[in-house]
Amino acid sequence: MDKDEVKKRIEKLRETINHYRYLYHVKDVSEISDEALDSLKKELFDLEQEYPDLITPDSPTQKIGGEPLEKFEKFKHPKRMTSFNDAFSQEDIYDWRDRNFRLLREEEKNSVEFYCEPKLDGLAIELIYRNGILEVGATRGDGIIGENVTSNLKTIESIPLRLRSKENIEKDLGKNINYNEIVVRGEAVLTKEEFKRINKERLDRGEEIYANPRNLAAGSIRQLNPKITSERNLDADFYSLVSDLGQKTHGEEHKILEILGLKTNNRYNKICKNLEEVFDYYEDLNKKRNDLPYEIDGVVVAINNNRIYEKLGIVGKAPRGAIAFKFPQKEATTIVNDVIFQTGRTGIVTPVAILKPVALEGVIISRTTLHNEDEIRRLNLKIGDTAVITRAGDVIPKVIRVLKEMRNGSEKEIIFPKKCSACDADLIKKDALWFCPKKDCYTRRYKTIVHFVSKPAFNIVGLGPNIVKDLLNKKLILDAADLFTLKKGDLLELEGFKKKASNNLINAILNSKRITLPRFIYSLSIPIVGIETANVLADRFNSIDNLKNSKKEDLEQIIDIGPIVANSIFSWFRDENNLAFMDKLLKNGVEIVFEKKENKLQGLSFVLTGTLKEMTRDDAKEMIRKAGGDISSSVSSRTDYVVVGENPGSKFDKAKKLGVKILNEEEFYEFIESL
């Protein structure tokens, strides 16, 4: 982008962010996820860092969006309440440190330590104690003027109406203090449990439920009836001491807060000597996150030494000396730079969006499937668009929405090609999908064989994509069925293959010959038939012949199989080439075997989310299925168990909301073993 384009992009970003913030703060509607909005703000922040002369005082990076509501008495904060800039990756944290280090002297840099603490996801509050008595409690508002919500805050159990006595504090601190006025800041939060309870009650009454504990906490405090606040069982944790009680570091501040009699998170906090320690802390806290009683959305990393922190000062709405290191986001916004069309093993041509790289769930992604032409039309996506992408609940990232208000007129229509990009054949359209009709297209053959030998299919250990390529190039095989007639000597032609490697591979091929029906069906590369559908088909038809001879109506009648999938299966078994391939497999010694299902999990329905450490999700599903359990892709009140791995998706949140039993990976294995 040249500077002119950057300027326009910045203006669009500001307009869009302001629009959603207005809807959120004034109209009380949220039309975009917090995460997507954070992502837009981050892009704006990055562009402004690159072109500081384009920063304007009214930019959303410069001011806090939370004008006090008219219905409350206003309260002017004795010292401005700031917010944080966000970091989403280690790289962002390195950049933050380097920006600060440029402003420090050598000996200051060498002495820097980082104070790390959980970033609580609630509502920031300020309390003013005069002679130990709570006089004012206020929200942050726009940072300068907040709302006086004293009567509401007074109902919160963990907010003391009176601090510990001056004598006791002074005894613990070992020095005299000014007790006339003590100003502290912290966060009002709602525990996950309370959140669940309140939402359940609302659901029972047919009322709308709150999206997250933060909204509910904020809503409970920013309303006029203290009785409602008191019914909500809010909690508060304190992290900042504004008055000078002699603290030299942020760590000391936390200790003093406790001595004053305020609740802190000190047991989770840590002083880190360098960024590696910060990253370890972050990883560790992210793991503990689910076990904490309330929601946190990241780590606040602050320069521990208060003198250096103050010296670094404030830019815009945020202090330079601290940053919010956000946990992996399940949603982000990015730019769709291009769309390419890939022919897959079943001939389906899939549009793939090439994205401006962006962090999603802690990994940088740069491309995502758009599935088919209809999906592009449904999203109304154009090249150059700003899109919201997500991985919620799913492993594969996907575009869920286009932010049309970010368009500047230079976006281009996506034109579906008429020819296959791999072999130039004319594409044909069936239902919503475009196909390359050429079966002997090299790319297709290669991909089909890679699929055939993959773990959930024939699981031929040691036969990776490069060996498949080599086998095809040397004309040792033409299709997957040829694998079963390969001899040891044939393999010696392959690059890097000596006797031992050849023996191993031939044995692996032999061992794979006996295969269960679902795996066999899956291995055939029937368009839009994945492992789930293959299992359903195997259960229903019991043999490959029954499946082959099934009528379209039989297939359509199966729950879980829609008309398009039914059509795809039916047509596949009507194609002479496919039938010949199947016969060739059986002739070459492939044998379909039946596994007796145990019925330990009969009648129980499971949902899996997140990454498992010990096995792949497909293997875990197979384990459940073998024991007679059902797998479902979404959580509902009929779900019995949700198995949660690392970085779980929205299914985990839904399970919590619905009160479905949750098993972590270890508990899951124990559960299966205990039966």
Ligand code: IVH
């Ligand atoms: S402030 C030098 N600590 O972040 C660091 N703020 O305050 C001073 N927030 O929207 C500590 N958790 O609601 C601090 N542990 C935490 C926090 C925290 C959440 C929020 C707060 C406000 C923003 C800036």
